[in-house]
Amino acid sequence: MSTAVESVDGTAIAVRAQALGKRYRGRWALRECTFDLPAGRVAALVGANGAGKTTLMTVLAGLLGADEGSAGAVGRVAFVSQDKPVYRHFTAADMLRLGARLNVVWDESRARRWLARFEIPLDSACGRLSGGQQAQVAFALAIGSRPDVLLLDEPLANLDPLARREVTAELLGEVDETGMTVLLSTHIVAELSGVADYLLLLAHGRLLAGGDLDELLTGHVSYTGPRSDVPPALGDIVEARHSGAQSTFLVRLPEGQPRPVVAGPWVERPPTLEDYVLAQLEATRKGLGA
Amino acid sequence: MTATTTGVATAAPVTERTRVGWGDLAWLTWRQHRWTILGTTLVVVGIVALALGMAWHVDATGRTHELFGRWRYLSVGQVLVLTPALFGLVVGAFWGAPLVSREHEQRTHLVAWGQDITATRWLAGKVVLLGVPAAALAAGLGLALITMMNSINAVTTDYAPFVPFDVPAFEAAPQVQVGYAAFGFALGLAFSATTRRTVLSMGLTVGLFVAVRAVVAAGWRPYFQAPVRFVEEYDEFDRPWSGHDGTWSVHGGFVDGAGNEVPFPSACDQVQGIGEYARCLKETGVRYFVDHHPADRLVPFQLFESTIFTALAAGLLALTFLWVRRARRV
Numbered sequence: 001m002s003t004a005v006e007s008v009d010g011t012a013i014a015v016r017a018q019a020l021g022k023r024y025r026g027r028w029a030l031r032e033c034t035f036d037l038p039a040g041r042v043a044a045l046v047g048a049n050g051a052g053k054t055t056l057m058t059v060l061a062g063l064l065g066a067d068e069g070s071a072g073a074v075g076r077v078a079f080v081s082q083d084k085p086v087y088r089h090f091t092a093a094d095m096l097r098l099g100a101r102l103n104v105v106w107d108e109s110r111a112r113r114w115l116a117r118f119e120i121p122l123d124s125a126c127g128r129l130s131g132g133q134q135a136q137v138a139f140a141l142a143i144g145s146r147p148d149v150l151l152l153d154e155p156l157a158n159l160d161p162l163a164r165r166e167v168t169a170e171l172l173g174e175v176d177e178t179g180m181t182v183l184l185s186t187h188i189v190a191e192l193s194g195v196a197d198y199l200l201l202l203a204h205g206r207l208l209a210g211g212d213l214d215e216l217l218t219g220h221v222s223y224t225g226p227r228s229d230v231p232p233a234l235g236d237i238v239e240a241r242h243s244g245a246q247s248t249f250l251v252r253l254p255e256g257q258p259r260p261v262v263a264g265p266w267v268e269r270p271p272t273l274e275d276y277v278l279a280q281l282e283a284t285r286k287g288l289g290a
Numbered sequence: 291m292t293a294t295t296t297g298v299a300t301a302a303p304v305t306e307r308t309r310v311g312w313g314d315l316a317w318l319t320w321r322q323h324r325w326t327i328l329g330t331t332l333v334v335v336g337i338v339a340l341a342l343g344m345a346w347h348v349d350a351t352g353r354t355h356e357l358f359g360r361w362r363y364l365s366v367g368q369v370l371v372l373t374p375a376l377f378g379l380v381v382g383a384f385w386g387a388p389l390v391s392r393e394h395e396q397r398t399h400l401v402a403w404g405q406d407i408t409a410t411r412w413l414a415g416k417v418v419l420l421g422v423p424a425a426a427l428a429a430g431l432g433l434a435l436i437t438m439m440n441s442i443n444a445v446t447t448d449y450a451p452f453v454p455f456d457v458p459a460f461e462a463a464p465q466v467q468v469g470y471a472a473f474g475f476a477l478g479l480a481f482s483a484t485t486r487r488t489v490l491s492m493g494l495t496v497g498l499f500v501a502v503r504a505v506v507a508a509g510w511r512p513y514f515q516a517p518v519r520f521v522e523e524y525d526e527f528d529r530p531w532s533g534h535d536g537t538w539s540v541h542g543g544f545v546d547g548a549g550n551e552v553p554f555p556s557a558c559d560q561v562q563g564i565g566e567y568a569r570c571l572k573e574t575g576v577r578y579f580v581d582h583h584p585a586d587r588l589v590p591f592q593l594f595e596s597t598i599f600t601a602l603a604a605g606l607l608a609l610t611f612l613w614v615r616r617a618r619r620v
Binding site for chain 2: 024065089100108146
């Protein structure tokens with residue numbers, strides 16, 4: 001799929017979804033999902049299990065048709081699914097040959113470099129490689145096809161902690177070199193710090209929040225202080241937690257107004273990505289937000 | 291859609307082209323299915339060699355004895371002529387039935403269809419690149435066995451062991467074999483795409499293939515065309531109606547003077563001896579009849595049978611493509 005998408009303010013859009021909906025036997029896995037993902041970003045698609053992340057990625061990859069609305073990506077899309085599938089009887093070299101044969105653009109050296117980096121033997125059948133090694137073969141295939149948009153579904157699952165860090169670093173290196181757009185889904189928020197600069201938050205098949213990560217975080221503030229029913233400053237309460245004599249509020253600041261100064265017993269701090277995501281997800285579960 | 295080579299690290303140039311070609315699909319098909327293709331081809335080539343070798347030896351010596359010790363050509367030949375009936379089944383169960391389901395089971399359809407190729411183009415590649423060789427193997431197998439049957443018939447003077455309208459000879463004809471192979475392949479593929487389970491689709495393919503073949507062969511084939519009725523007095527009835535003259539008798543019985551089919555006259559139940567029997571029938575005004583197909587209907591019948599199965603195959607293929615393109619889940 002290669003729909004030409006141009007945003008209103010001139011920045012190039014890599015992925016666009018408009019009122020996207022996808023249904024499985026009457027149950028909506030995805031509904032009214034609208035967002036624009038600017039080109040060149042590393043976007044995190046976050047949500048609880050069953051939030052619709054995989055469905056969204058599969059639709060964006062063109063493997064599944066939408067039931068409502070539309071979705072499109074600019075240029076060529078590569079998709080690495082959650083199970084990191086490889087042909088068990090193919091060697092890693094065969095998998096790269098498959099990539100060269102079935103893609104109109106193929107960068108053999110880039111793919112081989114990825115495999116060499118993670119010390120994957122080229123000549124043994126993929127079925128004999130470990131799960132983590134199979135995942136590397138799947139990544140090499142996706143990287144070698146030089147996509148404009150790379151969709152990674154739970155890319156770091158079944159990798160060891162060291163490999164996670166290395167894969168993340170290599171991935172960011174590829175993004176720097178090629179300027180591709182990456183959309184990666186995860187439900188482990190801790191993996192995202194320092195990786196993603198854009199956030200798409202899904203809950204129950206609906207887009208809860210989306211946007212530049214820095215803007216989202218600076219638009220919110222976390223207050224901790226004595227037990228109280230209201231936060232010390234104006235703004236929409238995203239989450240309120242009370243434990244013993246202490247209350248914690250995550251508040252969305254009113255737009256276009258300076259950050260309020262709080263004093264006295266209240267402590268103010270910028271929320272972390274994890275704070276923000278968990279608060280949003282918690283809010284949907286309680287039926288407060290969204 | 292531009293990609294430029296950047297950095298010194300990229301030694302090999304980035305290859306770019308406009309589309310994925312048939313050569314690429316052929317590479318993939320061969321790489322994935324080479325053992326299935328080679329195995330089937332090997333067995334078919336073996337049977338063809340055996341059949342042609344026997345045909346050649348029978349032609350040269352004019353006899354059907356001698357080879358394989360106490361076995362006679364005829365008995366070996368009678369085993370070989372059963373293989374065309376099985377070939378379509380093998381193609382269905384081992385070529386068609388695993389084709390899409392194995393990809394789903396191992397989730398590799400996400401690999402194949404996630405590259406610069408759509409699911410339907412991938413499927414079209416597989417159908418053509420596996421279906422055409424399968425049909426060619428079927429035709430070759432049938433041709434070799436027809437050759438063998440003709441050779442054995444030619445030297446057997448007292449009777450013809452292989453009768454054209456009988457199942458082995460009728461179904462070995464290349465035009466019929468191609469139809470069976472196409473039907474088997476398409477049936478396996480249809481189950482493969484819809485069930486997404488290899489073993490299940492293999493089982494369903496075998497079951498339905500046998501059922502459809504049996505229904506067409508036993509229930510429909512005798513009536514592809516209205517049979518010709520031949521009526522005679524019972525005692526004059528001495529023609530070899532078993533088909534050795536190339537005709538195919540599909541039904542026989544008794545008719546009264548007006549030509550209506552009647553049950554065997556009970557008056558003649560107790561009669562002993564052929565002569566008495568014939569006289570009894572003549573006295574009650576009953577004659578014997580046979581419904582048969584003349585020998586020149588053989589090829590039209592084979593073409594019609596082939597058309598039935600080719601049409602079924604085409605329908606199943608259309609269904610499969612539609613199913614894959616409109617997939618509701620991955």
